[in-house]
Amino acid sequence: MKRFNRYALYEVMAPLVGFAASMALLMLIVVAVGENPGNAVDAIWKMTFATSTRTATVLSTSVPLFLAGLAVAFAFRANIFNIGVEGQYFIGGLVGAMAGIYVPLPAFLHIPFVVLAAMIGGALWAAIPAALKVGRGIHEVITTIMFNNIALALVNYLVNGPMSGLGATGSLEPQTRHILPTALFANIDWLFRAAGWNVPDSVYLDYSLPVAVLAGVLVWFILFRLRIGFDLRAVGTSTDVSLYAGIKVAKVQLGAFLFSGALAGLVGLQEIFAVRGYYTFQIASGLGFDGIAIALIGRNSPVGVAFAALLFAFLRQAGYGLQFFTKVPNSVISVITGLMILIIVVSNELVSRYIKALRKKEAM
Amino acid sequence: MHWGTLFDYICKGLDTSAPLAFAALGGVFSEKSGVVNIALEGGMLFSAFSIVWGSIIFHSLWLGLLFAVVIGMAFAAIHAVVTITYKVNQIISGVALNILAEGIARFLSQNIFGQETQSAMNPYSFPSYRGMNVFSLVVIPVAILSWFVLNKTVFGLRLRSVGENPEAADTLGINVTLMRYSGVLISGAMCGLSAAVLYPSRWVSGMTGGRGFIALAAMIFGRWSPIGAVLASLLFGYADAARISFASSIQIPSQFVQMFPYVLAVVVLAGVVGRSRAPAADGVPYEKGED
Numbered sequence: 001m002k003r004f005n006r007y008a009l010y011e012v013m014a015p016l017v018g019f020a021a022s023m024a025l026l027m028l029i030v031v032a033v034g035e036n037p038g039n040a041v042d043a044i045w046k047m048t049f050a051t052s053t054r055t056a057t058v059l060s061t062s063v064p065l066f067l068a069g070l071a072v073a074f075a076f077r078a079n080i081f082n083i084g085v086e087g088q089y090f091i092g093g094l095v096g097a098m099a100g101i102y103v104p105l106p107a108f109l110h111i112p113f114v115v116l117a118a119m120i121g122g123a124l125w126a127a128i129p130a131a132l133k134v135g136r137g138i139h140e141v142i143t144t145i146m147f148n149n150i151a152l153a154l155v156n157y158l159v160n161g162p163m164s165g166l167g168a169t170g171s172l173e174p175q176t177r178h179i180l181p182t183a184l185f186a187n188i189d190w191l192f193r194a195a196g197w198n199v200p201d202s203v204y205l206d207y208s209l210p211v212a213v214l215a216g217v218l219v220w221f222i223l224f225r226l227r228i229g230f231d232l233r234a235v236g237t238s239t240d241v242s243l244y245a246g247i248k249v250a251k252v253q254l255g256a257f258l259f260s261g262a263l264a265g266l267v268g269l270q271e272i273f274a275v276r277g278y279y280t281f282q283i284a285s286g287l288g289f290d291g292i293a294i295a296l297i298g299r300n301s302p303v304g305v306a307f308a309a310l311l312f313a314f315l316r317q318a319g320y321g322l323q324f325f326t327k328v329p330n331s332v333i334s335v336i337t338g339l340m341i342l343i344i345v346v347s348n349e350l351v352s353r354y355i356k357a358l359r360k361k362e363a364m
Numbered sequence: 365m366h367w368g369t370l371f372d373y374i375c376k377g378l379d380t381s382a383p384l385a386f387a388a389l390g391g392v393f394s395e396k397s398g399v400v401n402i403a404l405e406g407g408m409l410f411s412a413f414s415i416v417w418g419s420i421i422f423h424s425l426w427l428g429l430l431f432a433v434v435i436g437m438a439f440a441a442i443h444a445v446v447t448i449t450y451k452v453n454q455i456i457s458g459v460a461l462n463i464l465a466e467g468i469a470r471f472l473s474q475n476i477f478g479q480e481t482q483s484a485m486n487p488y489s490f491p492s493y494r495g496m497n498v499f500s501l502v503v504i505p506v507a508i509l510s511w512f513v514l515n516k517t518v519f520g521l522r523l524r525s526v527g528e529n530p531e532a533a534d535t536l537g538i539n540v541t542l543m544r545y546s547g548v549l550i551s552g553a554m555c556g557l558s559a560a561v562l563y564p565s566r567w568v569s570g571m572t573g574g575r576g577f578i579a580l581a582a583m584i585f586g587r588w589s590p591i592g593a594v595l596a597s598l599l600f601g602y603a604d605a606a607r608i609s610f611a612s613s614i615q616i617p618s619q620f621v622q623m624f625p626y627v628l629a630v631v632v633l634a635g636v637v638g639r640s641r642a643p644a645a646d647g648v649p650y651e652k653g654e655d
Contacts, residue, residue, distance in 0.1 A: 033475065081455050128630075138633050141402060141455060142584065145577040146626040153626075157619035292459050329474040334467025341460035342442070345452040 007355055014351045015297055018344030019311070022336050029335070035326045047321025048314055056192075056203040062306075062313035063212050064267045064284070068291025069309050070212075071122075071263035073300040074219055078256035079236045084129055084144025085264040086288030087151030088122040090281070092265020093272050094155050095121025097176060097279035098163075100183035100272075110182040114273065115211055115266070122265025123258045125151060130257035134250045140257070148288070155281040165278060175280040185274040208270035215263060216302040222259075223302075232256055264288070293341050312337075373609055375496035380608070381601025382500035382561040383408065387579035388586065388593035389503075389510050390554030394440075395588060396514060397547025398527035398645045402458035403443050405576025406465030407555030411436040413469040413567040415559045416486040417476065425488035425564070433556030439465065440552025441545075448544045451649035462576075470569055483567040490564065499560045503594065506557065510590035523547055527643035530650040540650050574626075581629040585636050588643060596632075603628050 030040040049055050068085050075082035082088075096118030105113055129143040165177030185207040192199040199205060223229040234242045235252045242249050271283045294312055298304030319333035387404045394401040401407075411432040418431025439461065446457045474480040490499045514520040525533040526543040534540050558579075563571060578600055585599075586592025607621050 029471075083459075132630075132634055136634060139584075142577065142581050142633060143630055145574065146581070146630045149574055149626040150623045150630075153619040153623040156622075157617050160619075161617065289459065289463065292456070293463070296456055329471060329480055331467050331470035331474060331480055334463055335471055336467075338460045338462075338464025338467055341463070342446055342452075342457065345456055345460070346446060346450045349450045349452055 007358075010351050010355060011348075014347040015308075015344050017347050018297075018340050021343050022340035025339055026332065026336050029332055030322075030326075030328055033328050035328050039326050040322060040328060043321040043325035044318040045321075046325065047317045052198050053200050053203060054317070056197075056199045056205060058310065058313045058317050060204045060209075060270075060313075061316055062309040063208050063270050064287055065290055065294055065312050066212050066306055066309035067215060067263060067267045067269075068287045069294030069298055069305040070215060070219055070291075070302060071260045071267070072288075072291040073295035073298065073302075073305050074223075074263060075256055075260035076295055076300045077223060077236045078232045078253050079239065080133070080253055080257050080260070081141050081292075082126070082144060082257065082260045082264070083141050083288070083292065084126060084147050084261070085267065085291050086285065087144070087148035088125045088261045088264035089267035089287065090151045090155050090283070090285075091125040092118040092120075092122030092261075093268030093283060094158065094279055095124070096265065096269065097179060097272055100179035101177050101279075104180060105182060107182040110180070111185070111207060114183045115269065118265040118269060119262035120265070123262040126257055126261025126264070130254050130261075133257065134254045152281065152285075155279075159279065159281050163279075173280065173282070175276075175278045178278050179273060183273065184277055185269065187274070204270060204274050206270060206274035208266075208274060211266060211269060215266060216306060219263070220302045228252070228255070264291075267291075293337065296341065297344055372494050373605060375494040376609060377598070377602040377605040378500045379496040379561070379601075380604045381598045382497070382503045383558040383575055384579045384582055384601055385503045385507065385594045385597035386554045386558035386561065387576055388582040388597045389507060389590055390551030390558075391580050391583040392510065392514070392586075392588055392590050392593050393523070393547045393554070394551035395547075395583065395646050396527045396643055397523050397544045398530060398643060398648065398650070399444070399447055399544055399548050400454040400458070400647045401440070401443060401548060401551050402455060402577070402580065403440070403461035403465070404551065404555060404579055405572055405574065406458075406462035407436050407439050407552055408558050408562065408576050409570075409572045410439050410465040410469055411556045411559035412562050412564075412571060413472065413483065414556070415564050416483045416567045417472070419486050419488045419564070420484065423488075425486075425490065428486070428488065428564075429556070429560050432559045433553050436554070436556030436559070437549050437552040440548050440555070443552075444545045444548040447649065448541055448548070451651070454647055454649075466569070469567065473567065473569075481569040486565050488564075490560065497561050497564070502557070503561075507590050507594040514590060519546075524643070526650070527645055530645050534650075534652065544650075578625065578629060581633060584642075585629075585632050587636075587641070599632070600625055600629065 027037045030037050047054060048058055071085045072082055096114045099114045099117035125147060129140050129147055132138040132143050133140045159176055160174050163176045165175055187201050187206050189199045189201045189205055231247045231252050234247055235249050239249055267287055268283050272279050290312055294305055294308040298308035315333055315337060319330045322328040323330040387408055391401060391404055414435040415428045415432035419425050419428025422428060443457055443461055446452045447454045470480045473483050477483045490497050522538045523543050525538060526540045530540045582596035582600055583593045585596040603625050607624055
């Protein structure tokens with residue numbers, strides 16, 4: 001048991017080393033740009049943990065990131081690279097918004113209805129790449145990237161054309177009609193205040209947060225408590241062995257791909273139903289790619305993904321802090337993110353080599 | 365259609381095909397050696413920045429191009445070290461490098477040109493003929509040379525062998541690591557060349573717009589052969605040129621016209637597979653059988 005703990009400790013160390021090293025690199029870049037590192041640290045602090053508003057913002061920012069990471073991680077578990085989370089959340093958000101705009105329902109039904117609609121939309125957008133992957137062996141990385149681009153053009157057309165709400169809303173930006181009030185996500189800041197954390201209601205801590213928590217628990221339950229999750233993880237570990245074991249690999253991968261798309265459909269909920277109250281093709285993009293990094297750093301487990309999403313939310317706010325209060329450009333965060341992923345994956349590899357060597361030595 | 369218009373279209377199509385073709389050739393070298401390189405997108409973007417930067421620094425387009433090729437190779441070298449030496453998952457490394465490339469280019473642009481989203485104009489550029497950057501024609505000799513190197517030289521045979529069966533190649537005394545490094549570095553150099561035809565007059569954030577991924581689709585459609593990859597790139601390039609040239613005269617919403625190359629890529633991939641086979645060890649890190 002003691003030995004097991006030591007190995008686990010080494011494995012936790014890799015991401016920590018990656019984080020520390022990338023923060024050190026960040027400071028080097030700060031100095032290279034001619035900024036005082038003290039100012040930079042101060043700027044990051046001000047934007048992240050200085051006040052409860054800032055901390056709540058980090059938590060709020062982490063919600064879509066967590067869902068994107070969760071979607072990617074679930075597919076990863078079945079050895080599928082869902083690079084299409086990007087397109088899936090644009091379409092999922094669109095279908096969810098349609099359910100919120102055109103279907104009048106009482107609030108207690110409407111909220112679950114739009115969440116479900118968003119999941120179905122995301123799954124639908126994953127369906128063709130999934131079918132091509134399972135049926136014809138076409139690598140999902142290529143097809144999902146194509147589908148991302150198709151999705152962007154499609155929502156652009158719909159928002160500017162058939163679904164345009166310009167006349168109805170009086171807005172100058174292309175957008176749909178307003179979502180019915182019964183489907184809007186209210187803030188749950190009262191919940192945090194009741195728990196003793198003084199969160200202002202200007203920060204978006206809304207229904208999307210419990211939705212994300214439920215999604216995380218659901219993924220954990222499927223992966224680690226259900227037979228289907230066992231099969232899924234077996235397929236992820238080795239397709240060949242799974243085939244021998246009689247697992248229907250194609251079926252499992254298809255299911256994993258579709259459910260990953262369904263999870264991806266949830267990514268845009270916060271922005272569409274809490275922040276904006278309407279749909280537009282200008283909702284935040286790039287979350288799907290962040291999700292890949294988050295899933296990887298979180299080692300494809302729901303808890304790991306939650307930590308990684310908080311880390312990314314922290315980095316994003318830190319970037320705004322640097323841009324706001326220092327002369328370090330925001331792009332430095334992309335540089336650091338890319339480097340951090342590389343450092344973490346390489347240290348993961350080094351750690352697993354080291355553990356392998358240790359095990360070998362102990363076996364002798 | 366007027367002959368002059370048709371000729372313009374032929375030239376314009378070559379112009380839009382060339383960046384894809386160079387990148388697809390890069391993809392062929394990398395994947396033939398057994399390394400999937402989805403960082404072509406980032407490599408192209410960073411090289412596109414480097415050719416503008418290099419030309420301005422060295423007051424010469426040719427030195428700028430050389431600089432872009434060197435940067436493209438240096439960028440690919442990161443992929444090589446991470447995936448070949450450290451055996452990290454190749455897709456993950458590619459994703460990280462694409463994030464990194466966008467960040468570095470924007471960061472450098474801010475510090476060198478004072479703007480995060482675009483560089484200064486590059487006063488040096490290749491001559492243009494009927495809307496075609498004449499450097500686009502260079503893709504033809506490069507494609508033939510690539511075919512020759514891969515199929516008619518010992519180096520090419522070795523490169524292909526480590527992508528098909530690294531164990532056997534290793535047994536025969538071929539240095540698997542060296543060959544895979546070569547494949548990945550050549551793909552980086554090709555990203556540098558693609559920068560010369562992408563838009564050498566200015567770098568703009570996000571200017572590659574997914575071309576690196578379309579190039580990968582072209583490579584698959586071209587069955588991992590240099591000539592096939594270039595022909596597939598021409599298909600995508602001409603489809604794109606048709607979009608640009610004829611969009612105004614077609615009565616369909618512009619967004620559907622925009623989708624066209626991507627839908628085409630999916631349809632083409634769906635139709636071709638089964639007949640198209642990746643190198644057997646493509647994407648699989650090589651572990652020497654020591655334990």
